[in-house]
Amino acid sequence: MIKYKIEHSLDSPERSIAHGEIIKQKYFLRKLYQEWYSIFTREIKNLPDGQLIELGSGGGFLKEIAPKVICTDIIDLPSNDMTFSALEMPFKDHSVGGIFMIDTMHHIPDSEQFLKEASRVLLKGGKVIMIEPANSIWGRFIYKNFHHEPFIPEGGWTIPSAGPLSGANGALPWIVFVRDNEKFKEKFPGLKIESIEYLNPFTYLFSGGVSRRQLLPDFTYPALNFFDKWLPKISKQLSMFMVVKISCR
Numbered sequence: 001m002i003k004y005k006i007e008h009s010l011d012s013p014e015r016s017i018a019h020g021e022i023i024k025q026k027y028f029l030r031k032l033y034q035e036w037y038s039i040f041t042r043e044i045k046n047l048p049d050g051q052l053i054e055l056g057s058g059g060g061f062l063k064e065i066a067p068k069v070i071c072t073d074i075i076d077l078p079s080n081d082m083t084f085s086a087l088e089m090p091f092k093d094h095s096v097g098g099i100f101m102i103d104t105m106h107h108i109p110d111s112e113q114f115l116k117e118a119s120r121v122l123l124k125g126g127k128v129i130m131i132e133p134a135n136s137i138w139g140r141f142i143y144k145n146f147h148h149e150p151f152i153p154e155g156g157w158t159i160p161s162a163g164p165l166s167g168a169n170g171a172l173p174w175i176v177f178v179r180d181n182e183k184f185k186e187k188f189p190g191l192k193i194e195s196i197e198y199l200n201p202f203t204y205l206f207s208g209g210v211s212r213r214q215l216l217p218d219f220t221y222p223a224l225n226f227f228d229k230w231l232p233k234i235s236k237q238l239s240m241f242m243v244v245k246i247s248c249r
Contacts, residue, residue, distance in 0.1 A: 037065045106171070
């Protein structure tokens with residue numbers, strides 16, 4: 001039985017562990033994470049030979065699909081390979097081939113410092129690949145009205161460091177890579193935004209996330225997945241998430 005009312009603090013290890021159990025037990029949510037992880041695994045063969053890192057692993061299960069990936073989080077979790085802040089990574093210069101992130105950057109309190117660290121540790125040709133909230137018409141409507149985290153497109157590159165998960169601005173990656181694209185290019189000439197792809201208008205929403213019940217029966221997933229793939233191709237405004245791929249020159 002899936003427990004949706006979680007008593008633990010948002011920033012506690014117990015909360016992330018509970019989220020992990022929910023992700024694996026809920027059919028829509030598990031399938032969505034598998035889809036997202038496949039985006040990462042397809043890229044691995046094209047990355048330079050260096051360490052592969054997931055930042056903000058939380059309750060995810062990337063390790064089960066890609067065992068070579070070092071799973072990390074700022075919260076000390078039993079599933080971590082390493083525990084550290086994305087603002088101070090314990091890796092040598094130019095030693096990392098890929099950095100993977102799901103819903104992580106919008107919790108990092110200082111985007112500029114994070115990108116400096118990413119530039120430092122990445123090998124030439126290495127990539128940061130992240131899946132983050134999209135500031136689309138549909139995504140903005142959902143995040144502003146039905147999601148517990150702040151979503152402030154007018155915000156800056158930093159957020160209050162209230163806690164690893166309680167501090168957030170869901171619009172932060174859009175701010176850095178889309179709204180402030182020229183500022184990003186000026187500050188980080190060694191990094192290049194390869195692509196921004198928009199996706200998933202419905203699956204996460206109808207999965208109920210980690211706090212609500214799944215809204216549709218499991219057998220409807222293929223139909224929902226069809227719309228999830230095709231609607232953003234019609235318009236990026238019909239999306240809830242975006243995949244940002246950044247390479248090191």
